Amino acid sequence: MSLHLWIRSALAALFPVLAIAASACESPEPEQGGSKNGQPHNPGIQIVGLNCNPSFDRKTAEERRVHDRIREQTGADVRIVFSDGGSGGPCRSKRNMMLSSGEQLDFAELSISEAVQEFNEGLILPLNGLLDKYGLNLRKNVVPEAFQRATYEGNILGIPIENGLLTLNALQIRADWLAKLQLSIPKTVDEFEHVLKAFKERDPDGNGMPDTVPLAVASGGAFNMLESVVGPSFLPQAFNWWQDADGRLKPPELHPGYKEFLARLVDWNNKGYLWEDMLLSTATKQQELIAGNRAGSVAATYSGTILNAGEALRKTVPDYSYVPFMLEGAHGINRLPAAPIAYSVWVIFKKNADPETVMKYFDYQGTYEGNMLAWFGIEGDNYTMAPGGMVEFIAEDKTDLSKAKYYAKYKTAFINWPGKPVWPINAWVSGEYNLKREQMNRLPRFESIDSGVFYDMTKWESFPKLNDLNAYFNEQKVRVYNGEIPFDNWDGIVGRWLDMGGRQMIDDRNRQYAAAAGRKSYQ
The missing domain is CATH 1.20.58 (Methane Monooxygenase Hydroxylase; Chain G, domain 1)
Incomplete structure (x- = not known):
């Protein structure tokens, strides 16, 4: 199964700090020179990292000031290199090219499975000793479960990027349409089918046209997304591998419950309850369907009904509401798969300029001060703090991420700080992310039988x-x-x-x- 790759791509799109990386060129070198009073300063030890997100390379004076502040605090003269084609394959190709050519590359973000493979190939350092000496803030503030997730055969492979979601995918339903039709949130598969029929036949959007789609998908998913969120109502391990009576793991497609699941989808498709364009739909088309006030329920990640979807829908239907929910089936586990506490790690390569300096740079971001600096820049220069710990940019638009003069270029560690919002930008989208996270995290969940096992x-x-x-x-x-x-x-x-x-x-x-x-x- 390609679940890991799918999750990674989904999070790269929806979770702005989980995937730090990608552009067509290297960022400009920060200015080197004397301090403002004319006295020479410590140039620091140059370390080089790979970043796969092109939007983080703003090439502004504010970026240079953030660089200099980090150097003052850690002694690290950080240079960020960007890949030619963005995240995924192009970024892996850039990383492999730098490593094979001998070009300096000290740190990069890898999926945990990639980190295991590169550790086995002798390319990355175990970080246990470096963390004990230079990573005390990370040891204190990163949850132990995240470090456990990043550990392979007793070796800490990298600094884990904490995931703020306990559950990633779920069904979401238009609660405002349910209220209009005097229906409750369905609890069982049969009740859900009754709601789908009502959405199809009873014109919940009130436009007098038979254009409602009872069940759609979002977040770029299709059939696999339905397996992810409806499968738990039919299968003993949702869409994970399950154990037979002899204790052998088998894929979900071999369980009798999968036939029941598939039969139900075929029936719903024949009845017109499923979006006819689902299998060939792009993320953009999925967002347009939601924004057009047509989707009654959606199989999606937590943010699939928000970004470019609900964000547009609220302009015409201000009181719309998509609520996550879970269905109960007679033979299913009736819980959603728990999301791993971490999907990826920041590693230090064996061939590096100075591993101690890299760890000091990482560890500074293990403080709230360093975290905010690497994420949003210098307070009072790049942003101000609004009530509730929310950030407003000092820019043309104080809530528009694309207008910020600095954003996340030097960020590596991601920590879910207690009492702080996970998405702290003072904008409607961030508020909806935080709300949806709370709703999703309340849904029942489970750990799969082989959770944490790395399959080579x-x-x-x-x-x-x-x-x-x-x-x-x-x-x-x-x-x-x-x-x-x-x-x-x-x-x-x-x-x-x-x-x-x-x-x-x-x-x-x-x-x-x-x-x-x-x-x-x-x-």
């Missing part, structure tokens, strides 16, 4: 076939959903998948799971 798929005998196996299942699901293949053929599809290499894939995963469970030191 490169060592699997089935590794060369994994892409074909994933593609086959995805293609066949869509064909069944669209009616191209009779639903009764699902067992045959599963049999074909097993013959293609699925049996070996199951054996490979179970072998590593058993080894990790026996070792009891997996991350």
Whole structure:
């Protein structure tokens, strides 16, 4: 499954500080010279980091002042390099090119699975000793669970980027439409189907046109998003691998509950309850559907009904309300998968200028002062504080992130500070993010059976076939959903998948799971 990659891409789009990185060129060198009183200053030790977000490179005088303040506090002369094509593959290519060419690269953000692989290849340093000597603020303020998530065979691979969400994806429903139709938030799958029928037939938007979409998707997802948020009502481990009576892990598609789930989706699709453009929709089209006051319920990440969606809808329907909820099914776990406390880490490469200086730079951001400096710049120069710990930019628009003269260029560590808003920009979108986070975090959740186990798929005998196996299942699901293949053929599809290499894939995963469970030191 490609759940990890999907989650990473979703968070890069919606969680502004979880993915720090990408532009077509390197940022300009900060000015080096004397201090304002003409006296020479300590130039600091130059360290170089890779950033994959092009919007963070503002090339302003304010950025230079933030750089100088960080150097004063840590002794680090930080230079940030940007990738040519943004995040994902282009940023990985840039990182690999710098490492192979011998170009200086001291630190970068990696997914935890990438960090494990690069640690096994001898490319990154374990940070245990550096944290003990130079990372006391990080040790104090990063939650222990995040460091545990970033630990592999006793080695701390990097500084974890804390995730502020306990649950990432859920169904969200128009509570204002429910009130108008005198309906309650559904609790069961059957009750939800009754609501979908009402949304389709009873004109909840009041425009006299049959244009309402009872159930849609957002956040760039499609069929996999429905599996993520509806699957828990049908499957014992939601859309994670489950254990059979013999204790063997198996993929969700092999559980009898998956057939029930698929049958229900096919039925809803035939009844017109699902958005007809769902499978081919882009994130932009999904946002337009919500903004156009047409989507009654949505399968999405926490922010899928906010950014460029509800943000536009509120101009015509100020009192609209999407509320997250969870459905109960007769055979499902009826809880949503818990989001990992951290998805990625900031690592220090073995070939580096000065690991102590890099750690001091990281550790300064383990203080609230250093965190705010690296995130928003210098208070009074780049921003002011509004009531409730909210930030307003000193710029053309005090709430528009794109207008800020400095934003997050030097930020690495992300900490959920107690009593502080997770999204502290004093704008409508941030307020909705914080509200939705609270609503999502109240939903029931669970840890998967193999939570925390790292699967090194490169060592699997089935590794060369994994892409074909994933593609086959995805293609066949869509064909069944669209009616191209009779639903009764699902067992045959599963049999074909097993013959293609699925049996070996199951054996490979179970072998590593058993080894990790026996070792009891997996991350």
